[in-house]
Amino acid sequence: MTKKEAKMIDKDGVRADGRKPDELRPTKIEVGVLNNADGSAYIEQGKNKILAAVYGPHEVHPKHLALPHRSRLRCRYHMAPFSVDERKSPAPSRREVELSKVIREALEPSIFLEYYPRTSIDLFIEVLQAHGGTRCAGITVASLALADAGIPMRDLTAACAAGKVEGQLVLDLTDQEDKKGEADVPLAYMPNLDAVTLLQMDGQLTLEEFEKTISLSLEGCKQLYLLQKEALKVKYVAVKEDIEE
Amino acid sequence: MPTFYENRQLVTPGDLLAEGNYVAGENTFKEEGKLYASCVGMVEYSERRVNVVALKAFYTPKVGDTVIGKVTDVTMGGWIIDIDAPYPSLLRASDVMERSYRPQKDELTSIYDVGDLLIAKIVSYDRTRDPLLTVREPGLGKITRGQIVEITPTKIPRVIGRKGSMISIIKSETGCHVLLGQNGTVLVRGKTPEEERLAIMAIRKIESESHTSGLTNRVTEMLKKEKEGESKND
Numbered sequence: 001m002t003k004k005e006a007k008m009i010d011k012d013g014v015r016a017d018g019r020k021p022d023e024l025r026p027t028k029i030e031v032g033v034l035n036n037a038d039g040s041a042y043i044e045q046g047k048n049k050i051l052a053a054v055y056g057p058h059e060v061h062p063k064h065l066a067l068p069h070r071s072r073l074r075c076r077y078h079m080a081p082f083s084v085d086e087r088k089s090p091a092p093s094r095r096e097v098e099l100s101k102v103i104r105e106a107l108e109p110s111i112f113l114e115y116y117p118r119t120s121i122d123l124f125i126e127v128l129q130a131h132g133g134t135r136c137a138g139i140t141v142a143s144l145a146l147a148d149a150g151i152p153m154r155d156l157t158a159a160c161a162a163g164k165v166e167g168q169l170v171l172d173l174t175d176q177e178d179k180k181g182e183a184d185v186p187l188a189y190m191p192n193l194d195a196v197t198l199l200q201m202d203g204q205l206t207l208e209e210f211e212k213t214i215s216l217s218l219e220g221c222k223q224l225y226l227l228q229k230e231a232l233k234v235k236y237v238a239v240k241e242d243i244e245e
Numbered sequence: 246m247p248t249f250y251e252n253r254q255l256v257t258p259g260d261l262l263a264e265g266n267y268v269a270g271e272n273t274f275k276e277e278g279k280l281y282a283s284c285v286g287m288v289e290y291s292e293r294r295v296n297v298v299a300l301k302a303f304y305t306p307k308v309g310d311t312v313i314g315k316v317t318d319v320t321m322g323g324w325i326i327d328i329d330a331p332y333p334s335l336l337r338a339s340d341v342m343e344r345s346y347r348p349q350k351d352e353l354t355s356i357y358d359v360g361d362l363l364i365a366k367i368v369s370y371d372r373t374r375d376p377l378l379t380v381r382e383p384g385l386g387k388i389t390r391g392q393i394v395e396i397t398p399t400k401i402p403r404v405i406g407r408k409g410s411m412i413s414i415i416k417s418e419t420g421c422h423v424l425l426g427q428n429g430t431v432l433v434r435g436k437t438p439e440e441e442r443l444a445i446m447a448i449r450k451i452e453s454e455s456h457t458s459g460l461t462n463r464v465t466e467m468l469k470k471e472k473e474g475e476s477k478n479d
Contacts, residue, residue, distance in 0.1 A: 152283040236300060243457050
């Protein structure tokens with residue numbers, strides 16, 4: 001062990017990767033990247049690289065899983081073996097199974113599932129490169145993939161974490177900040193409906209800090225939401241501009 | 246009653262479209278007096294109604310629609326047809342036969358087999374039952390010739406055009422017979438493969454540029470130019 005660990009935040013409040021405490025990682029989103037899926041999207045948030053694909057609504061297999069009153073959303077969050085430093089076994093781990101569940105529950109309220117009874121919507125989130133906050137980035141892309149598939153939704157869902165690192169409240173934690181920091185609060189949010197669909201906390205915060213953390217991640221979600229909307233429109237705007245030239 | 250977008254402006258799910266006494270049309274929903282979009286598409290405001298024309302969608306069956314589907318299975322009493330909808334649809338053997346259907350004697354595969362393409366009409370469909378098809382009308386039945394193009398079903402009205410202006414241009418310029426399935430599957434039948442290629446090109450262009458204006462003129466232009474290019478090559 002080194003005697004003195006490098007500080008995560010310097011005395012001017014600048015983080016290890018040069019960000020301010022309330023700044024998101026640089027984010028790039030693309031919609032409709034896969035031809036064979038009904039809907040798809042890709043996000044790069046800092047060093048995170050995540051692909052999402054949607055199939056459906058279609059018939060449920062096996063048939064007994066079909067629900068008579070609504071569509072079934074099935075979600076698989078999966079990390080590629082090469083997504084982390086040490087090879088990860090491709091078999092779904094306990095963590096991935098749990099994340100699949102919380103992501104599904106974060107997205108379900110945004111979809112009009114009751115429009116398509118006896119069907120299923122299959123969602124695949126593949127983490128190609130992980131660097132902290134993949135569940136949130138996963139929700140952000142998955143929501144876009146659903147919109148790209150033409151599935152009717154109440155709102156897009158954006159997700160983003162905030163937490164406490166070296167006594168400071170910061171937005172959008174990286175892997176190191178998450179591991180060495182004191183607390184991490186992932187949150188998913190539908191901005192137009194002003195509804196939170198996922199809220200977790202790992203670590204300890206005072207009530208006051210907790211409230212501040214939440215308002216920090218809500219701001220982050222709103223910024224991501226704008227990026228999501230732009231990503232959905234950009235394809236069509238490009239065609240239109242081409243013609244008008 | 247304020248509205249928040251211009252007519253034919255691009256919207257995404259969750260966008261607040263209007264407030265007050267409007268009726269929620271296609272791809273919109275109302276919550277506490279506020280009207281939101283539920284799909285990526287273009288808003289259309291009319292007197293009392295707000296619609297969003299989706300730019301990417303899947304087909305939802307509707308009674309009375311003519312659709313083009315593929316036979317995916319032959320069962321005891323009929324066929325299962327894939328019409329690109331969330332639900333598989335059924336075609337009953339008794340619908341096709343002139344006389345009553347006898348399961349012991351009649352061989353269904355000799356009428357339609359797996360992989361055959363059919364033009365059919367939806368006779369019944371609701372949330373609890375899969376769509377039921379019929380081929381008992383003139384113009385319906387097995388497709389024997391032509392080429393298939395698949396487009397987003399919401400763009401079918403654009404291919405037809407106002408009072409059929411677009412489709413008649415494609416037909417007259419290419420000499421092809423064009424049959425539109427409401428499920429987004431289009432059958433193009435021409436005298437030569439070249440004619441069919443032209444018509445398919447036009448349909449693809451309409452699909453990718455459906456949200457722009459002046460499309461009819463651009464399609465006519467493109468078809469004329471392509472035809473000139475062809476005659477020079479000859």
